[in-house]
Amino acid sequence: VFVCASVHLNMNFDLWICLVTVLTLRWATTDAERTVEVLAVAGTKVLLPCEMSLENNPILILWYKKGHGTPIYTLDARGRDHLVHWQDETYTQKNIFFKTQSPSGLLFDQVRASDEGEYRCRIDFKSLPTRNTKINFTVIVPPDRPVIVDHKGQTVESVLGPYNEGTTVRITCLAHKGHPKPRLTWWRENALLDSTYSVTSSGTVKNELTIQRLKRSDLDSVFTCQAANNNVTVPASRSVKLDVNFEPEEVKILGISRPLSAGKSYELQCQSLGSRPPAIFTWWLNGVEIPSEEYSVTEDGSIAKTVVKITPSSEDTSKSITCRAENPFFPGLVLQDSWILDIQYVPVASLKVTPPPEAITVSQQVLFECIVSSNPRVYRIQWRHNGQFLSHNTSAGILMFNRTLVLRDITREQSGIYTCVASNIEGDGESNLVSLKVKSMPVCKPLQKTVYNVARGEEVSVACEVDGYPEVSKFQWEYKGRNFPAGQFSSEPFRSVLKYRPMTELDYGTVTCVAENSVGQQVVPCSYRLNPAGRPDSLSNCTVGNVSETSLRLNCDKGFNGGLPQFFIMEVFNSSNSAIVTNVTSTIPTFFLNDMDPGSKLEVSLYAVNSMGRSPPLVLHLQTLKPKERASTQKTVIPLTSLSVLISVAAGVLCIIAVCTVILFKLKRKPKKSKRRDTPEVDEPDVLPDYRETFCQELQEKIQEKQMYFQEDLKNVYVITTMKSHSIGMKPKALSSSEDEETFRTIDPPPEFSEDSVVTPLLNTRGQIISHLKHGSDVI
Secondary structure (H helix, E strand, O other), X not given: OHHHHHOOOOOOHHHHHHHHHHHHHHHHHHHHOEEEEEEEEOOOOEEEEOOOOHHHXXXXXXXXXXXXXXXXXXXXXXXXXXXXXEEOHHHOOOOEEEEOOOOOEEEEOOOOHHHOEEEEEEEEEOOOOOEEEEEEEEEEEOOOOOEEEOOOOOEEOOEEEEEXXXXXXXXXXXXXXXXXXXXXXXXXXXXXXXXXXXXXXXXXXXXXXXXXXXXXXXOOOEEEEEEEOOOOOOOEEEEEEEEEEEOOOEEEEOOOOOOOOXXXXXXXXXXXXXXXXXOEEEEEEOOEEEOOOEEEEOOOOOEEEEEEEEOOOHHHOOOEEEEEEEOOOOOOOEEEEEEEOOOOEEEEEEEEEEOOHHHOEOOOOEEEEEEEEEEOOOOEEEEEEOOEEOOOEOOOOEEEEOOEEEEOOOOHHHOEEEEEXXXXXXXXXXXXXXXXXXXXXXXXXXXXXXXXXXXXXXOEEEEEEEEEEOOOOEEEEEEOOEEOOHHHEEEOOOEEEEEEOOOOHHHOEEEEEEEEOOOOEOOOOEEEEEEEOOOOOOOEEEEEEOOOOOOEEEEEEOOOOOOOOOEEEEEEEEOOOOOEEEEEEEOOOEEEEOOOOOOOEEEEEEEEEEOOEEOOOEEEEEEOOOOOOOHHHOOEEEOHHHHHHHHHHHHHXXXXXXXXXXXXXXXXXXXXXXXXXXXXXXXXXXXXXXXXXXXXXXXXXXXXXXXXXXXXXXXXXEEOOEOOOOOEOOOOOOOOOHHHHHHOOOEOOOOOOOOOOOOOOEEOOOOOEEOOOOOOOOOO
């Protein structure tokens, strides 16, 4: 204040005031600013400190992140008596909140890797200098489980090898993720083997382990690779068990070599020790392989035995039979034992395929070569695919030349097991199995569900299944040209499930699924139809049968099920007091009522039910027989259309009778003419019958014969008509108008029928037809 006053009239007054002001602000900022280092593991809760006290009356708190030009979070009390929270819209999903209680700061509920960076907290007070805090926030992302690959770069999951005894093994541990870069270490059991690692140009951390000259003691050793980048979380690790192949140590033909009789069968046993996996035996006759009959291995796999059955002949004298034991993982190493005998044998075949089975794709040419050893010579080579013999077929691209099979333009359907069968006079010898997996683009799996019925707002799981080789690497779902996001469906090697919820009519239709593997993308998509589903329709055309004093049967026609499985419910009430009698659920629209009181008046409500709800009720009013009623007077409910058919047939019969009557009348009035001969002949009668007259007479006789049956049937007819709403049966209690009463008129069977009775058709106001017979009419 003193300086300002002394230079009040000086020309440099404004300049000195500015200098004093700048120096003051710089001192305040420097004094209030500090730097804090914060370290956190991704996925945990963390507080970025910014010290404050509400007693100091903060009026504005601003949070900045380096690289973001504007504040990401503010608390503002300017012009208010409380702090108002605000955060940038890009951070609304990060669950951050400024905690004003001590310790105060910006609280992250769940830290992400993207939250790492430099933050600055600025607090403006009402009467104190502004305070700034810089926070260097580091987020640790723990590494994923490391990956172990062999010297070929192939991933090893749980078993390493097998490797041959005496070889040197090199395996590499890789860590692709983690921040900061993890440390990789190799362990055998609990012993540290190697802690050296390096980072490649792509950012992958690797550690290579070399195991020198494998021994038998190395079998089943466990090697573990650990990845760690912090002291908080447990290191990620992956372990593999070492599998080692052993050379066979000994092979011997059991027993004593002795002379063999020609034409007599003998069994020879050969034993091998120390091989892992157990040795493969071959029997040889003068350097030519013959098939063995039996093969056995002890539980620990250390001893293997083989048996060969031979029937020597005189020509086999001085020939050598040899048992060889070899491990296929040690090519060229064979142990053998020999006896001198004579034998013939069936061919031994070996199958070779080019290119290798694991590298074959669709449309390639595949060559099979059948290598055969035989004594005597082979006279036929046959080829099998999945156990079925193949035939030469040029148009299908199957070509056979001597011991070679060529498959041109191979297809996915030609995948499977291939063998060659060599034959001589001793029998047939089949080669080793060659499994061929043809790589192809995915195709839709047959016989899968393609139609889904779903209601609005209901979520449906649509499953897409495909075939192909190798496994599918990517699925894509589409609806009306729009791709579904990856989060809406799950993916498995050959199956994907889409979660879909139609909300409007426009959401129904066809969704398609396309799969892709290393060969290419599926050409023809898999299509699935989504149809709307709803409640089922009501039952209809109900008929009552087997009516007695205490029971009856009710059978109805089911309607549309709403696109979903349905079942049926019958509720039975006492018509006099509306008390419920029974409740029946059935999978078919047929119901049985038993143990009823004679003459019971019942109100029956029928429903069809599915997962969307139940149909409008179908209400029937029924009554069991009274004790005085006979079973023969039992009422049968039939559809009105059936009675109409009977009436139509009766009317047609009456017309036929009228026509026949006119024909007969004219024939009787016509004068008869006949020609007589001197000598009558049996083959040519004097009078020829008039077949028109005969036809009408026979028709009339049939009508009279069936008349009684038609009359008897009408005695048991009981018609239930349909009300304008949904009820069928006797008049419901709710009806009061004369029109509705007339609609629900019940037609009781006539008290009696006689041949003299004449009843004309009647029509009621709803088009009901009550038809009776005229005298002499019937149904054929």
